Amino acid sequence: MRFDKTEISLAAVAIACVLFGFVSPGWLIFLMTIAFAKALVVQGVVMQMRSGLVSFGQGLFYCIGGYTVGMGGQFFGIHDAIAALALGVLVAIVVAMILGLLLTRYRDIFFAMLSLAFSMILFGILVKSQSLGSTDGFNVHNWTVFGWAPEVGAGSQQTVFTMTVLSGLVIAVLIHRYTKAGIGVICEAIRENEVRVEYLGLSPRWVLYGNYVAAASVSALGGGLTALATGHVDPEMAYWTTSGEFIFIALLGGLGHVAAPFIAAIVFSVVRTYAIEFVPHTWQMILGFTLLGVIVFLPKGLWSLVSREKSGERA
Amino acid sequence: MKNNKSNFSKYLVSGVAALALSAGLASGASAAENGKFRVGIVTFLSGPAAGPFGVPSANAAKVLVEALNKGDVPAPYNKMGINGLEIEAVIIDEAGGATKQVEEYRNLVQRQKVDAVIGYVSSGDCLAIAPVAEELKTFTIAYDCGTPRLFADNADAQYMFRTGLDASVDNIGAARYLAATRPDVTRLSGIQQNYSWGQDSWADFTAAAAKLLPDAEIVEEQFPKIYQGQYGAEISALSVKRPEILHSSFWGGDMEALVLQANARGLLEDATGLLTCGEASFANYKDQAPNGMIIGARGPFGAFAPNNELNTWFKGVYNAAYDLDPVYPATKMVQAILGLKFAAENAGVADKEIPTAEQLASGIKGATFESVSGTVEMARANGHQAMQGITYGQYHYEDGKASIVNAVSFDGECVTPPEGVDAATWISEGFPGATCN
Amino acid sequence: MTSLLAVLIDGSIYASWLFLVAAGLTVIYGVMRILNMAHGSFYAIGAYSAASLVGWYFNNGVGPAWISYLLLVGAALVAGLIVGVIVERGLLRLMYGRDEILMVIITYALLLILEDTMKIVWGVSPYFAYQPYSELGRTSLGLLKVSNYDLALVGVSALLGLGLWAWLERTNQGKVLRAMIHDREISVAMGVNVRLMFTITFVLGTTLGALAGALTAPAISVVPGIGIEVIVLAFAVVVIGGLGSIGGAAVGALLVGLSRAAAVHYAPEFELFVIYGVMSLVLAFRPEGLFGRTLARKI
Known part of the structure; x- marks a missing residue:
């Protein structure tokens, strides 16, 4: 296998992050774990945005990933974190394969609303499930990695962080290759003009279907990692405001590069944390202005800060 | 295909920038250890729970902390601050769900270095915080949430306490x-x-x-x-x-x-x-x-609180500050802060010394303390859960x-x-x- | 029998409320292609303005009660007008021509800002304006007692719907708007003043949203977050009916309102799913909504 420069630099940054994890304080590791895990969900949103579809219900798969990991440990005796994560991804793929059959017939706002509806239906089911703690959810603990149980506290936090960074790296490399490969390019072509893609003899619907399922699996992984890191799952993961947050982060980063969601997720968490600390009564307003500012001044997201130099070269 | 030449440098720039940003945050966050007793107070400041619960609680916390710092509270809480130390309250918003609250809790403890946390109206937040409190070994009082699962799911809790009643x-x-x-x-x-x-x-x-x-x-x-x-x-x-x-x-x-x-x-x-x-x-x-x-x-709080000296005093200062009588969430917040003060001063440490989380826990576990709602016995869940009576009555408007x-x-x-x-x-x-x- | 009657009455009342909330959203979308996430905030602003004005009126005066109904509507009109003009001229005007989805996100940012702005202006304590609600009394239909205010709301909502329809179908301005809904490019080419029409439409939409809030205020406790709750409901109604269609919004509202009332009476355990269930079903068979038009695919 040959790695291109982007992949090598991704790996370098990932290793740097893991090493950084050993020296940084606990709150920062946690913040970065959650940010990276959410960034994986955002990758799912971005994958669909590249093909012109905006999912207002990506929380569905985030929640499926989280609940599968939680229920695996709580009810089915699956304590191995890797197995639980894999199961979460698998469940998400199965659900996505079914829902995708219907959803890929829709575009624009109809796709957005229908994906939202499915996510809200899951929310409703979970709220009704008193054995799963209804809206209170339940705790996720006592997990192991290949039979090894990290010590509670710093040890398990470190483990989740490393797992998240490594999954992030693997997914980022895969997505990077995917966007460069034929199918990824076709997705962008579908966004630009679906009819012309049909004229080329391709079926946009099945391309979108594949893309939808792939995006679901990535998002479920993010949900599972969040559950492990937080130690708790609740139905709010499927609520529409959670999905709104993912779109927020996706736009913050922009579609320009596979690394953008990771950076955007960190920036989002940091802005929110400090907004909550310094203006506890009006932190949402700060988020709103940040979003507007990015849209007005950086229409291609934060990533355009990094790639500006390059577009200058071209011009 | 895109030109890959600048990719590596681009990566390096962004990676270094992100790490530098984080490192900057880490170093800039050492506001603690200023000789004050820092308390994180978490309650709803936005959303539908802010009006009925969060803001009355936060308001109650503000007047009480101010009065405690002046030493104005009646006996047995007439000692200044907490164990003679000035109290500094860090109030944050509980809105946003359990994942965010776990993140904010870690921020409070590890970045803001608070000595104790009091908070949580939502049962989901309480359940998510309880294991984290144990992990971070931080003295935490759940002041309002009502779920019986709090101590049923965390039977061996050492650092989590609840001064309100279970639903x-x-x-x-x-x-x-x-x-x-x-x-x-x-x-x-x-x-x-x-x-x-x-x-x-x-x-x-x-x-x-x-x-x-x-x-x-x-x-x-x-x-x-x-x-x-x-x-x-x-x-x-x-x-x-x-x-x-x-x-x-x-x-x-x-x-x-x-x-x-x-x-x-x-x-x-x-x-x-x-x-x-x-x-x-x-x-x-x-x-x-x-x-x-x-x-x-939800207990002997708010309008149902007894007319003891503490409550009469509290109703007076609350009314003077906000032109309203305190409702039950306000009383419960005061009860939690008084519980914390009792724990600190009953922990057996020297004057003006900040007790450790273990000392705080031993100070209140199974203890009985006086509050605005009367006498509180920490008599359930291994001495972590308050037991009090409850009062119901009929509304009358004339x-x-x-x-x-x-x-x-x-x-x-x-x-x-x-x-x-x-x-x-x-x-x-x-x-x-x-x-x- | 009683419960069937109850379903019809409850369903119509709820539907008329849904229509009030959804009408402004569908007008704005139809003309401007903006799915306005901040619509719920306009609703909340209307509710707060009305509740604070009516509350003030009853606390300070002994004037006749009927004036409070005028205040209710007046507060909504003024609030909707002011906020509509500020938002359209100050923010949206700078953003026209961007991607439809980006416009959704812009209005999402607006929602975050407006929610906190309301908190700064009105605080978090509840506001009440119950006098107009209780003043009208109630009507007994067997075991069922119905609030006259709610019944009046059905009438108001129907009148408003007819008014909107007549305006769109019978006036020149309405015709221009319909032309813009059908094909914006051609209408621009024909010399329609798009900027002006956009301002008119947006202000109309926000005022409708504010009016919905103001008319709801007497029956509820006006607290932070009420706007957030109506967004998804209004979206669902509009999507079911077909985006941009007033008639569609009315039918969508009736469908959701009646299904919900039926669920409450006969199958309460499904109440939580009704709206999304109806929406999924409708979209499964009519992908553009009930009255949505299938757009010609452009190459």
Whole structure:
């Protein structure tokens, strides 16, 4: 296998992050774990945005990933974190394969609303499930990695962080290759003009279907990692405001590069944390202005800060 | 294909920038160790729970901390601050869900270096925080959330305490109040918000009513979505079943809207309302709630708090600051802060020394302390859970003034399951060992 | 029998409320292609303005009660007008021509800002304006007692719907708007003043949203967050009916309102799913909504 420069630099940054994890304080590791895990969900949103579809219900798969990991440990005796994560991804793929059959017939706002509806239906089911703690959810603990149980506290936090960074790296490399490969390019072509893609003899619907399922699996992984890191799952993961947050982060980063969601997720968490600390009564307003500012001044997201130099070269 | 040449440098730039940013944050965050006792206070400052619960609690915390720092609070809390140290309160918003709250809790403890955390209205947040408190070994008081699962799921908790009562007490108390004042009712109904709080409350109430009012039947139950605000169809569905009692664990705007609508449509004339959280909107009903509506305060709090010296003092300063009487969430916040102060000063450390989390925990575990609501015994869940009585009474509005009549109190031992027994079992066995006056 | 009657009455009342909330959203979308996430905030602003004005009126005066109904509507009109003009001129005007989805996100940012702005202006304590609600009394239909205010709301909502329809179908301005809904490019080419029409449409939409809030305020407790709750409901109604169609919004509202009332009376355990269930079903068979038009695919 040959790695291109982007992949090598991704790996370098990932290793740097893991090493950084050993020296940084606990709150920062946690913040970065959650940010990276959410960034994986955002990758799912971005994958669909590249093909012109905006999912207002990506929380569905985030929640499926989280609940599968939680229920695996709580009810089915699956304590191995890797197995639980894999199961979460698998469940998400199965659900996505079914829902995708219907959803890929829709575009624009109809796709957005229908994906939202499915996510809200899951929310409703979970709220009704008193054995799963209804809206209170339940705790996720006592997990192991290949039979090894990290010590509670710093040890398990470190483990989740490393797992998240490594999954992030693997997914980022895969997505990077995917966007460069034929199918990824076709997705962008579908966004630009679906009819012309049909004229080329391709079926946009099945391309979108594949893309939808792939995006679901990535998002479920993010949900599972969040559950492990937080130690708790609740139905709010499927609520529409959670999905709104993912779109927020996706736009913050922009579609320009596979690394953008990771950076955007960190920036989002940091802005929110400090907004909550310094203006506890009006932190949402700060988020709103940040979003507007990015849209007005950086229409291609934060990533355009990094790639500006390059577009200058071209011009 | 894109030019890959600049990719690597680009990566390096962004990676280094991100790490530098984080490192900058890490170093900039050493506001702690300034010789003050830092308390993180977490409650709703935005969203629908801010008005009824969060802001009254935060306001109560502000006046109390100010008074404690001046040493103005009556005995036994007349020592300045906490153990002679000035208190610094860091107030943050509870809105945003459990994942965010875990993140903010870690920030409070590890970045802001608070010495203790008091907070949490939402049961989901309490359940998510409890294991983290143990992990970070931080003394934490849950001041309002009601889920019985808090200590059932975290049986070996060392650092988590709760100075408020568990929600099953509300509903056992409600059923006992009915049995004491309306023993002949036969047709019960309920309307609850469709989430854990409403579902659990209704389960406890119906189980307790089945034992205490054996002749009564449940004629209708409704579970509208939380924050729905409009209950037209639900009120019709309830009305046609002609209930005598309408039990509801609604709170805040939902509860006020329900009372307005059900009263306008005659449901509250035909059936007596029983609102377990009703006291929190005591000042808002005016003539829109019928006289005789039964309200509770989730314990001896708010308008049901006794007239002891501490409470009289607190009502005075709260009223002077906000021109309102404190409602139950305000009383509960004060109780939690007094609990923390008691824990610190009972921990056996020297004056002006900050006790460790272990010392704080040993200072309050199983202890008995005085509060605005009377005497609090930390008598359940291995000394981590407060036990107190509960009072219900009827709303009465006359000549522009609201008051409570026919109040009946039940002792802690009468409404609280014995140590180690969960509420559902205790109720279904017919309250063995309950001692009621 | 009683419960069937109750379903019809409750369903119509709820539907008329849904229509009030959704009308402004669908007008704005139809003309401007902006799915306005901040619509719920306009609703909340209307509710707060009305509740604070009516509350003030009853606390300070002994004037006749009927004036409070005028105040209710007046507060909504003024609030909707002011906020609409500020938002359209100050923010959206700078953003026209961007991607439809980006416009959704812009209005999402607006929602975050407006929610906190309301908190700064009105605080978090509840506001009440119950006098107009209780003043009208109630009507007894057997066991069922119905609030006259709610019944009046059905009438108001129907009148408003007819008015909107007549305006769109019978006036010149309405015709121009319909032309813009059908094909914006051609209407621009024909010399329609798009900027002006956009301002008119947006202000109309926000005023409708504010009016919905103001008319709801007497029956509820006006607290933070009420706007957030109506967004998804309004979206669902509009999507079911077909985006941009007033008639569609009315039918969508009736469908959701009646299904919900039926669920509450006959199958309460499904109440939580009704709206999304109806939406999924409708979209499964009519992908553009009930009255949506299938757009010609452009190459």
